[in-house]
Amino acid sequence: MLGNKVVRKSVRLFMHIPTCRETSALLSQTQDRKLTLFERVGLRLHLVVCTGCRQLERQLAFMRSAVKRYLERDDHPPR
Amino acid sequence: MCNGGSNAMADNNSSRADALGVSPGEVEQFRGYLMRYALLQLRDQTSAEDVVQETLLAAVEGGDRFSGKSTVKTWLTGILKHKIIDQVRRQSREQPLLQGEDDERSEADVIDGLFKADGHWQNFPANWGDPGNALENKRFWETFETCARLMPVKTARVFMMREVMELSTEEICKELDITATNCWVMLHRARLSLRECLETKWFGRV
Known part of the structure; x- marks a missing residue:
């Protein structure tokens, strides 16, 4: 029965779905x-079911690119 | 560039300088870019002007050291980065990043404030539509500047070191004498605060 316990435990560990706070x-x-692999799996599992965090994922990517664009913006005038 | 400079100058924009040496006119056209860069990080007009001035001077004086392997802009950014790091060191000596567990706690508190006790969002992040459209809007950049300025000093220092200067977490930890975990928490807080601000002041309104 020890084996069963270990399996259950590792499934729980593997399947830990993070909360929105943890996901952010x-x-x-x-x-x-x-x-880590565990983190990535948990993250993906959460994102599948959570629209809010999917928005956050897009917003974070946008903010990173926005900083770069802000720095560059006057150096590339429309031709 | 918004100056009325000659065509020759405009053509030089982002060119590789194949001749030895860099002319004052050539470096001058990057002043705006360098100022934005320095201001985001240092948040002080005078210090930003100082480091940019020093950078342009160093570039003109040491122009013969420009190898032509990178663009003039990249080369200037490299010089500016060094000057900014010196300033950041000075700033963090005067205003140490973490005076103890209090600061660490307050960072986590800010994040906690955005979530319910069970870890769900207090307010779900809204749909920003196609945020790329905002990048073409001059007023969006004013909002962006406001939100960047609203970030607390220490949070902004870490965030800009990561996003503007593109330093790794390890480099930031070393410069500011903080742990990696600490650094991640501050970046997390910074991003969520910036997100919240942009949503309230811009994306929630369009």
Whole structure:
């Protein structure tokens, strides 16, 4: 029965679906470090079911590019 | 460029300088870019003007050291980065990033404030539509500047080191003498605050 327990435990570990708060931290950290496999799986599982966090994912990507665009903007006038 | 400079100058924009040396006119056209860069990081007009002035001067004086392997702009940015890092070191000596657990706590508190006790959003992030359209709008950039300025000093310092200067977490930790976890928490807070501000002041209104 020990085997069963281990399996159940590892499934729970593997399937841990992060909360929105945790997901927002993972999405932020995606821009700073490589997430672990567990983190990536949890993140994806959460995003499948959560529209709000999917919006956040897009918004974070937009904000990163916006900073770059802000710096560049006057240097590329329309021709 | 918005100056009425000669065509020759405009053609030089982002060119590789193949001749040895860089002319004052050539570096001058990047002043606007360098100022925006320095201002986002330093948040002080005078210090920003100082580092940009020093950068342009160093570039003209040391123009013969420009190898032509990168663009003039990249080369100037490299010089500016060094000057800004010196300033940031000075700033963080005067205003240390973490005076103790209090600051660390307050960063986490700000994040907590955006979520319910069970970890759900207090207010779900809204649909921003196609945010790319905003990039063409001059007024969006004013909002962007306002939101950047509203970020607390220390949060902004870490965020801009990451996003403007493109330093790695490790480099930021080393410069500011903080842990990686701390750095991630501050970046998380910074991004959520900026997001909230842009949504309230811009995307929630269009």
